[in-house]
Amino acid sequence: MGEEVITIAHGGGGTRMRELLEREIFPILGLNEPYFSEDAAILDAPGKKIAVTTDSYVVQPIFFPGGDIGKLAICGTVNDLSMRGAVPLFITLGLVLEEGLPLNTLRKVLESISLWAKEANVRIVAGDTKVVGRGQADGLYINTSGVGYLKDNCEISLSAARPGDLLVINGYIGDHGIAVLGGRDGTPFETGVESDCAPLSRLVSEMISSGEIHALHDPTRGGLASALKEMAQASRCEFVIEESSIPIRDNVKAVCEMLGLDPLYVANEGKLLASIPEACVNDILRAMRKNPYGRSSVVIGKVVEGRAGSVVLLTPMGTKKILRIPSGEQLPRIC
Amino acid sequence: MGEEVITIAHGGGGTRMRELLEREIFPILGLNEPYFSEDAAILDAPGKKIAVTTDSYVVQPIFFPGGDIGKLAICGTVNDLSMRGAVPLFITLGLVLEEGLPLNTLRKVLESISLWAKEANVRIVAGDTKVVGRGQADGLYINTSGVGYLKDNCEISLSAARPGDLLVINGYIGDHGIAVLGGRDGTPFETGVESDCAPLSRLVSEMISSGEIHALHDPTRGGLASALKEMAQASRCEFVIEESSIPIRDNVKAVCEMLGLDPLYVANEGKLLASIPEACVNDILRAMRKNPYGRSSVVIGKVVEGRAGSVVLLTPMGTKKILRIPSGEQLPRIC
Numbered sequence: 189m190g191e192e193v194i195t196i197a198h199g200g201g202g203t204r205m206r207e208l209l210e211r212e213i214f215p216i217l218g219l220n221e222p223y224f225s226e227d228a229a230i231l232d233a234p235g236k237k238i239a240v241t242t243d244s245y246v247v248q249p250i251f252f253p254g255g256d257i258g259k260l261a262i263c264g265t266v267n268d269l270s271m272r273g274a275v276p277l278f279i280t281l282g283l284v285l286e287e288g289l290p291l292n293t294l295r296k297v298l299e300s301i302s303l304w305a306k307e308a309n310v311r312i313v314a315g316d317t318k319v320v321g322r323g324q325a326d327g328l329y330i331n332t333s334g335v336g337y338l339k340d341n342c343e344i345s346l347s348a349a350r351p352g353d354l355l356v357i358n359g360y361i362g363d364h365g366i367a368v369l370g371g372r373d374g375t376p377f378e379t380g381v382e383s384d385c386a387p388l389s390r391l392v393s394e395m396i397s398s399g400e401i402h403a404l405h406d407p408t409r410g411g412l413a414s415a416l417k418e419m420a421q422a423s424r425c426e427f428v429i430e431e432s433s434i435p436i437r438d439n440v441k442a443v444c445e446m447l448g449l450d451p452l453y454v455a456n457e458g459k460l461l462a463s464i465p466e467a468c469v470n471d472i473l474r475a476m477r478k479n480p481y482g483r484s485s486v487v488i489g490k491v492v493e494g495r496a497g498s499v500v501l502l503t504p505m506g507t508k509k510i511l512r513i514p515s516g517e518q519l520p521r522i523c
Numbered sequence: 524m525g526e527e528v529i530t531i532a533h534g535g536g537g538t539r540m541r542e543l544l545e546r547e548i549f550p551i552l553g554l555n556e557p558y559f560s561e562d563a564a565i566l567d568a569p570g571k572k573i574a575v576t577t578d579s580y581v582v583q584p585i586f587f588p589g590g591d592i593g594k595l596a597i598c599g600t601v602n603d604l605s606m607r608g609a610v611p612l613f614i615t616l617g618l619v620l621e622e623g624l625p626l627n628t629l630r631k632v633l634e635s636i637s638l639w640a641k642e643a644n645v646r647i648v649a650g651d652t653k654v655v656g657r658g659q660a661d662g663l664y665i666n667t668s669g670v671g672y673l674k675d676n677c678e679i680s681l682s683a684a685r686p687g688d689l690l691v692i693n694g695y696i697g698d699h700g701i702a703v704l705g706g707r708d709g710t711p712f713e714t715g716v717e718s719d720c721a722p723l724s725r726l727v728s729e730m731i732s733s734g735e736i737h738a739l740h741d742p743t744r745g746g747l748a749s750a751l752k753e754m755a756q757a758s759r760c761e762f763v764i765e766e767s768s769i770p771i772r773d774n775v776k777a778v779c780e781m782l783g784l785d786p787l788y789v790a791n792e793g794k795l796l797a798s799i800p801e802a803c804v805n806d807i808l809r810a811m812r813k814n815p816y817g818r819s820s821v822v823i824g825k826v827v828e829g830r831a832g833s834v835v836l837l838t839p840m841g842t843k844k845i846l847r848i849p850s851g852e853q854l855p856r857i858c
Contacts, residue, residue, distance in 0.1 A: 197851025201744030201790075204850045225757055226681050227606035227741060228576035230673060233568040241563035242615035242668055243651045246659075271562035280577035282617070282666045314668075316578045320856060324581075324661040331617045333577055333649075333668035338565060346561050406562060409536030422560055455536075515539045516532025521655060 192291040199285065199319025208317065212291065216298040217281075217305075217312055229313040231278060234337035239274030241265060242333040248521040250293065250327050252371030254363070254382030255457070257330055258300035260523060263387045263457060264408065265334040266308045270392040271404040271460065273344035274336030276308060281315040282331035287322050297328065308387035310334070342396065349403040349423035349463035353491040356462045356469065358391065358476055359384065359484035361412045362440040365454035365522050369443070379443050386458030391479045398475035399468030405461050408523055410513065411453040415461045416499045417513050423463070426494025429511075432504045433488045453514060455522045463491055527626040534620065534654025543652065547626065551633040552616075552640075552647055564648040566613060569672035574609030576600060577668040579617075583856040585628065585662050587706030589698070589717030590792070592665055593635035595858060598722045598792060599743065600667040601643045605727040606739040606795065608679035609671030611643060616650040617666035622657050632663065643722035645669070677731065684738040684758035684798035688826040691797045691804065693726065693811055694719070694819035696747045697775040700789035700857050704778070712781075715774050721793030726814045733810035734803030740796050743858055745848065746788040750796045751834045752848050758798070761829025764846075767839045768823045788849060790857045798826055 197204040213219075245261045255263075262279065269276040281301065285294065305312055349355075363384040370379030388406070395401060403423060407415035412434065420427045436451050444451045458481055464472055469487065476482030494500075499511035532539040548554075580596045590598075597614065604611040616636065620629065640647055684690075698719040705714030723741070730736060738758060742750035747769065755762045771786050779786045793816055799807055804822065811817030829835075834846040 195851075196855045199744075200849075200851035200855065201746075201749050202849045202851045205744075206848070225753060227603040227739075228574040228609060228669070228671070230607055230609070231573050231575060233571050233573045233672075236568055238566050238568045238573070238670070239563040240566060240613055240615060240670060241649045242617045242666065244617040244619050244653045244666060246619060246653045246655050268562040272565055274563060274565070278575055280575060280668045282577045282579040282668070284579050284581060284619070284664055314576045316666075318579045318581045318664075318856075320581050320661060320664075323658050325664075326655060326659040329619055329653075329655075329660075329664070331577065331579060331651075331666035331668075333615045333617070333666070334563070335573070335575060335670060336563070337568075404562075409534075409540075411536075414536050418560060513541070514535075514537045516530075516535035516537045520531045520535065521653075 194285045194287060194289040194291065194319055196287050196319055199317060212295060213298060216295060217302050231313060234277055237338035239269045239272045239336040239338055241268040243268060245330045245523060246521050247368060247523050248326060249371050252383060253367045255385035256297060256300050258297040259304045259385055260457060261330040261332040262301055262304040262308055263385050264523060265332040266310060266387045266389050267406045269334045269336035270389045271406055273342035273396060274338050276310045276334055276336040276389050278313045278335040279305060279310045280333045281312050283317045284325055284329040285319045286325035286327055287319060289327055304387065308389055344401055344404050346403055346405055346419055347422040349419055349425055349491050351425055351491050351493045352466055353402055353463040354466050354469045354487045355427060355489040356464055356485060357488050358460055358482045360435045360437050361456055361459060362436060362451035362454035364457040365519050366440050366443050368522050369519055380439050384456055384458035386481045388458065388460055388481055391476065391481045394475045394479055395472050399471045400465050401462055403463035407456045407459050407461055409455055411455055413452040413511055414513055417511060419461065419463065420499050421497035424496040425491045427489055427499045428492055429489035429499065429501050431501045433486060435484055435486060457523065529620045529622060529624040529626065529654055531622055531654055534652060547630060548633060551630060552637050566648060569612055572673035574604045574607045574671040574673055576603040578603065579664060579666045580858060581664050581856050582703060582858050583661060584706050587718060588702045590720035591632060591635050593632040594639045594720055595792060596665040596667040597636055597639040597643055598720050599858060600669040601645060601722045601724050602741045604669045604671035605724045606741055608677035608731055609673050611645045611669055611671040611724050613648045613670040614640060614645045615668045616647050618652045619660055619664040620654045621660035621662055622654060624662055639722065643724055679736055679739050681738055681740055681754055682757040684754055684760055684826050686760055686826050686828045687801055688737055688798040689801050689804045689822045690762060690824040690826065691799055691820060692823050693795055693817045695770045695772050696791055696794060697771060697786035697789035699792040700854050701775050701778050703857050704854055714778050719791055719793035721816045723793065723795055723816055726811065726816045729810045729814055730807050734806045735800050736797055738798035742791045742794050742796055744790055746790055748787040748846055749848055752846060754796065754798065755834050756832035759831035760826045762824055762834045763827055764824035764834065764836050766836045768821060770819050770821060792858065
């Protein structure tokens with residue numbers, strides 16, 4: 189008996205597809221089938237303002253130290269909603285499966301999706317499954333779109349950092365990128381690094397309860413450097429960063445040095461950059477450090493009038509570096 | 524000078540990706556860049572009930588007679604929302620691009636997305652772009668998720684067909700599948716068939732204004748046969764269909780006969796199956812026939828108590844056929 193695998197017929201809209209949905213996908217995700225057969229889900233609108241986001245996940249390998257594509261798809265989309273101060277509620281799940289994908293791989297990814305959706309308190313409300321031929325995908329790709337609701341008066345925005353704010357990060361950077369790299373076939377060394385992939389919705393909600401927040405952004409593709417640059421540009425301020433204050437694990441530093449990577453540009457999947465009025469920073473930091481995903485939260489810099497969109501790094505030697513964005517990514521298919 | 528193509532760096536989160544977004548994607552889609560850089564869009568919730576759906580599109584070829592993957596991605600998601608009686612409002616756009624994709628192909632697809640989003644009166648509110656290596660996708664895949672709003676008291680559902688209803692289709696079936704097939708390299712004949720791909724939101728809104736509708740379903744993958752079967756099963760009724768009343772174009776019939784396909788199982792992208800109380804059918808049919816996407820609307824059968832989930836075809840010879848769902852799809856990657 190060969191291994192059970194995905195076939196083209198699983199994507200055809202016939203009985204094989206119904207079987208895949210009813211025997212594999214729905215039970216693992218805990219979905220009520222009749223509800224899920226509808227063309228669209230009807231849901232109670234949770235408030236006057238909703239937040240909407242989308243992300244596709246093509247990470248390679250599918251399973252990596254500290255996570256997998258399913259965990260990433262839930263956390264990434266939950267985090268995007270959280271970065272607007274929204275409470276994540278509903279997730280849609282679009283699967284693109286390559287012919288020949290072992291059914292067991294799909295099962296494990298779905299179990300991870302189910303687990304992390306529960307952890308993040310979001311409900312999968314709609315889905316779609318397509319199958320493409322061999323060599324037309326790489327195992328599986330996932331799209332998750334998310335809908336959340338906004339509590340009154342929450343105006344957190346990438347463009348709302350203001351001079352006088354302090355910049356806070358909730359822990360060590362670069363873990364995700366290095367963990368994924370370490371999980372790839374042919375990587376000739378053990379990194380010992382696990383991805384930081386995590387849902388940040390509860391952390392953000394606790395932060396909001398503890399004081400005013402101006403801007404939030406998750407440093408995923410392009411790393412902390414890109415997140416800083418994008419926030420400084422959108423907010424038309426200058427950011428001044430104390431380089432030595434940025435938390436980086438020794439083993440992440442070591443792998444980066446070996447490979448000529450800069451950890452500032454390596455992707456994170458459980459981090460947030462926050463721009464917080466100075467008066468609120470202590471209260472918010474105290475709250476963050478009580479949350480498992482915020483234990484190592486620190487101030488890394490400040491927002492000044494300066495030159496709009498500029499990010500200045502103060503080095504331990506007392507010199508200044510202007511942070512620049514590279515043309516591409518150091519590590520492709522990291523999320 | 525070689526042709527401009529997508530490279531891995533376009534998906535990396537660096538300046539090449541910003542350039543792709545700011546010079547190509549945002550202008551063609553008419554998006555306001557600062558707004559679009561946010562992690563999630565904040566939108567006014569349009570009512571107390573929202574509709575949410577998702578679909579990935581992997582159609583091959585990308586351009587086919589009567590449409591392209593971009594038009595399909597807008598119309599398919601708009602139609603899924605419409606099938607619940609919802610008014611489509613917001614669309615998210617997830618692109619997975621294969622390295623080497625000509626930039627001109629992407630531009631044409633985006634122009635089509637922009638055109639059909641305007642036509643369907645929906646706004647693209649969030650997006651994501653990933654790039655995978657050669658042989659890890661097939662040109663490009665698109666995910667569109669959609670959010671719509673529900674007017675009060677609209678309870679259209681796949682499971683709400685009732686004995687006494689008449690079953691209505693808004694025109695000729697099988698066009699989309701045959702058009703896509705005809706567009707493929709190596710198809711040794713001209714089909715002369717164009718896809719029926721169309722946004723049905725306005726048609727549905729006009730139908731709702733003209734009378735009561737119990738159930739709607741769009742016969743995409745698996746064709747009209749699967750749509751009938753799914754509605755009969757979800758509604759726990761029997762459907763009795765007059766086979767000769769189903770509108771099928773002569774050239775679709777001819778291609779199907781040549782290739783051994785059954786047009787009842789061939790995909791549509793601009794069709795809807797409606798289950799309507801008999802008393803409302805004439806008014807609704809009159810409204811449908813005034814809409815460009817409903818000119819050839821007809822009654823094809825009725826809903827009876829009978830055997831729950833069963834679909835019976837009455838043939839022109841006066842015999843009965845029980846409709847069955849095949850295991851896979853006759854034509855892969857049709858949407």
